[in-house]
Amino acid sequence: MRETVASPTRIGLDLIAIAEGTDLDFDLRFESVSEGVLVTGTVSAATSGECVRCLTATTGEVEVALTELFAYPDSTTEATTDSDEVGHVVDATIDLKQPLIDAVGLALPLSPLCRDDCPGLCPQCGVALAQAEPGHQHEQIDPRWAKLSGMNLRPDRP
Ligand SMILES: [Zn+2]
Ligand SMILES: [Zn+2]
Secondary structure, three states: OEEEEEOOOOEEOOOEEEOOOOEEEEEEEEEEEOOEEEEEEEEEEEEEEEOOOOOOEEEEEEEEEEEEEEEOOOOHHHHHOOOOOOEEOEOOEOOOHHHHHHHHHHHOOOOOOOOOOOOOEOOOOOOEOOOOOOOOOOOOOOHHHHOOOOOOOOOOOO
């Protein structure tokens, strides 16, 4: 089964997630096994997040593999497991939402970066260095002279 479904909810972590309404591309196989339906395949979607170093908006892709057994009603598996351990077929449908939320949570980076070598924010002015002009820096005043820089000193004439 190949199907694209708009995500009914935001799926992911605080800093990066599949936004609500984003296309989820399912590529799944359903196999009937003795106790239920075995679902295997992948789900991919675009992600949006924020770089932890410079707070710039970042976008990416996540793909997760799913292998989930959904037990038939009245099967031994259904009788001996809780629905949070093994999915259950309810009213002839299966709910992939929780397995998907779990898999995406594990696949996303805890510390998303706009790029691997993101230099972060300028400690002086807070601009994102990845976006600033190359060599962005501020004139540094030697702290020993900082006190004098605001004073007009008139050396004595010889
Ligand atoms: Zn960054
Ligand atoms: Zn700066």
